[in-house]
Amino acid sequence: MSTETTKNDILRGGQFIVKETACEDVFTMEDLNEEQKMMRESTREFVDRDLWAHWERFEKKDYAYTEETMRKAGELGLLGVAVPEEYDGLGMGFVSTMLVCDYISGATGSFSTAFGAHTGIGTMPITLYGNEEQKKKYVPKLATGEWFGAYCLTEPSAGSDANSGKTKAVLSEDGKSYKISGQKMWISNAGFCNLFIVFARIEDDKNITGFIVENDPSNGITLGEEEKKLGIHSSSTRQVFFNDTVVPVENMLSERGNGFKIAMNALNVGRIKLAAACLDAQRRVINEAVTYAKERVQFKTPIVNFGAIKQKLALMATNVYVDESASYRAAKNIEDRIAMRQAEGNTHQEAELKGVEEYAIECSILKVAVSEDVQNTTDEGIQIFGGMGFSADTPMESAWRDARISRIYEGTNEINRMLAVGMMVKKAMKGHVDFMGPAMAVKDELMGIPSFDTPDYSETLSEEKALIKSLKKVFLMVAGSAAQKFGTELEKNQQLLMAAADILIEIYMAESAILRTEKNIKRTGLESQATQVAMSQLYLFNAVDIIQTKAKEAIISFAEGDEQRMMLMGLKRFTKYTNQPNVIALRNQIAADVEENGKYRFDG
Structure with a gap:
């Protein structure tokens, strides 16, 4: 497709509200090509074999198993789907990255969180904002699972108001390094990561600045205990304390004062990928629920025959069908916008940043809608299972708890x-x-x-x-x-x-x-x-x-x-x-x- 045709056919972000879209111009799951279908199947096989079959281990706070399976995901190439080939990634398009996020979510919230934190906010800021030296040094390790990444933005007094963080970065007298001091909280993957993306303020700058910080305990980095959480039990979540942690000046990410922009753009990508990460979680709950409803007999008939159960199954299936439709529609819009910008001469970094930013409205819409649907679906899943759904011996209970965080992640709903x-x-x-x-x-x-x-x-x-x-x-x-x-x-x-x-x-x-x-x-x-x-x-x-x-x-x-x-x-x-x-x-x-x-x- 030519660049001019792309320009004419793709609506800009938000234009759906004032323009009519032809059905031929939307991408659907039925449009997946053979390569994408193969990627979906390999992800499903990995989830079935290594994750879903061992969901109890994730509920028992088996952080080591989360790390082990993350390394397996790296060996399969799943951690590098969105990473350009020159940095040992697969260099696949935005729709393919959405597919992997989608089907990984069928495992458990613990693994899905670890995966999302690493591939998204742990790796992506370097891929999209790092200079060539930084990308060559760090991205191949992250893409293959040799190293794992984490993202240090939130502080006790800086949550939704991310730019109000108090963590400081002080330039050394010789101008060769910064000393970072401060406290970060709710840091996913903190317990096993090798690298942090850290946001700190230099002097009295209006905006925070991003830094790439290697996780070296001898360099003033200490971790809090694993947080006790409602769900995502095997997702390592800790506080991270920096005490005069020395960071070379060459590890500044992008430019001074550009950290808030990095954080906001990372959230745009994170929002649509979070929507994807709530899709197969819904499908798995529906599949478990209908199997149970067909087997569970009350009043001499399987409960699937009751109208009240039919209503629940219908709404659950409807919501995920709609969620798929909207998520992949937006994903292809983003992919096409990226391709259009690259054809116009933008670098991969520029094209992807602007491509996602263009559809920030749709990203926020999807984040809200799909995260609330997965919560409702898991809640109805428990209800169909009845008393057994409330039991930790079935996956319904953990699915409901794991779903709850999705309404808070990536900016509250x-x-x-x-x-x-x-x-x-x-x-x-x-x-x-x-x-x-x-x-x-x-x-x-x-x-x-x-x-x-x-x-x-x-x-x-x-x-x-x-x-x-x-x-x-x-x-x-x-x-x-x-x-x-x-x-x-x-x-x-x-x-x-x-x-x-x-x-x-x-x-x-x-x-x-x-x-x-x-x-x-x-x-x-x-x-x-x-x-x-x-x-x-x-x-x-x-x-x-x-x-x-x-x-x-x-x-x-x-x-x-x-x-x-x-x-x-x-x-x-x-x-x-x-x-x-x-x-x-x-x-x-x-x-x-x-x-x-x-x-x-x-x-x-």
């Missing part, structure tokens, strides 16, 4: 909700997304006379697609009016921002599933996609309920009088179905598919 809307407004101000123009058009539409024609929705998913277009008007109406009313003060209205974010999230997720299903209907026919149609319709039905509630909450919070009445009437108009779906029938259809196949089958 509350912060990511506010970021998604805040970044959308900023993109509008920069002219990257024409946000206010369409918002004003919606306002004009509200003052006009609505059409009373009955639309033709005879084609499958045609009403759902029309409804998505109307739901986008809800977001534009609410967010546009709020931005006009509050201006630069909008960011102080956190509850309003979170309500708007929930509308934005539901639109992106629902649209992604509908586009995936529509694309596959055109490819393989409607009959093959019957359950996928049902899942797309069920998710949208539930999304409309959420959007109605959140939009009403937002409108009443800032609009009054005629403006409020007009917006509430608009909300009713934009969320109206012509043909309401039979939700119970949809659930039963989806549950029957999961029961018949004995598993979630839609990931290929």
Whole structure:
């Protein structure tokens, strides 16, 4: 594909809310090429053989086994999927890195956390911000599993406000080194890592600076005891103390004062990969739950026959189908944007940084949506298992505990909700997304006379697609009016921002599933996609309920009088179905598919 074609076909980050996407322009799991399918299968085999079969060891805080299996992952090349070949990595694209993160998550939260911390925030900052000497020295060791990495950003007084850290870096009199002193906490992989990415402040700089620090206990580095945690029991998590730790000046990462930028860009990548790391975790829970439900007999019948259980299985399967659709849609957008920039002459570092940064809104959306779905799926998994689900003898209990951290990692879900809307407004101000123009058009539409024609929705998913277009008007109406009313003060209205974010999230997720299903209907026919149609319709039905509630909450919070009445009437108009779906029938259809196949089958 030519660079010009790529430019024309790929929407910029956030533009999905103001432009219509053709189903042919989205990437789905059904589009994976043979190389990607092979990578998926090798990851699955590793997880089944070395991780899932030994999940009890991870629950018994067997940190040594986590380290052992991480080395095996390195031998298989799984730690270097995203690393360029010149640094002993596989040099694969962004979709392939997402695939590995996805299927690694089917193991345990402990291993998935160790893997993510090493490949993401442990290795990636050097790959993307390091100079050539730094990359040659450190990245091959990290890519092959000879060394492991960790990321030291969080401090007792600096969590979400990452730039407020108090760790200091003082330049030596001869100008050849810095002495770093400070305390870092919640450091994943601290117990067995060889290298830290450390953020510290030089003098009274406004922004922190990044450093590559080798883990040498004789150099003023001490570790706290392993943290006692709700979940991820075999993920080594410790405090790290630096006491005049000497770091050569050549180990400064990027430029002085660039640490906050490094941290924020690392979070963008981390957010979408965290979404991927919640996918196979959901599939495994569904598979375990349906197996149990078919075997567990109560009142002389397997509990899978009960409507209450069918409802749970249907919602669990629907959520992961939607999550897959949105995650791989965004991943391919990022991969294509990276390729476009490289074709224009950007270096690998520049292209990947800008490619991911372009879709920061989508990364935040995915982080929130998928992390909350994995929590709900594991919770329903426990419920299907009943008393046995509460027992530590089954993997449901540990899956639920491990899932809980995903709503905190990579910026809390509350912060990511506010970021998604805040970044959308900023993109509008920069002219990257024409946000206010369409918002004003919606306002004009509200003052006009609505059409009373009955639309033709005879084609499958045609009403759902029309409804998505109307739901986008809800977001534009609410967010546009709020931005006009509050201006630069909008960011102080956190509850309003979170309500708007929930509308934005539901639109992106629902649209992604509908586009995936529509694309596959055109490819393989409607009959093959019957359950996928049902899942797309069920998710949208539930999304409309959420959007109605959140939009009403937002409108009443800032609009009054005629403006409020007009917006509430608009909300009713934009969320109206012509043909309401039979939700119970949809659930039963989806549950029957999961029961018949004995598993979630839609990931290929």
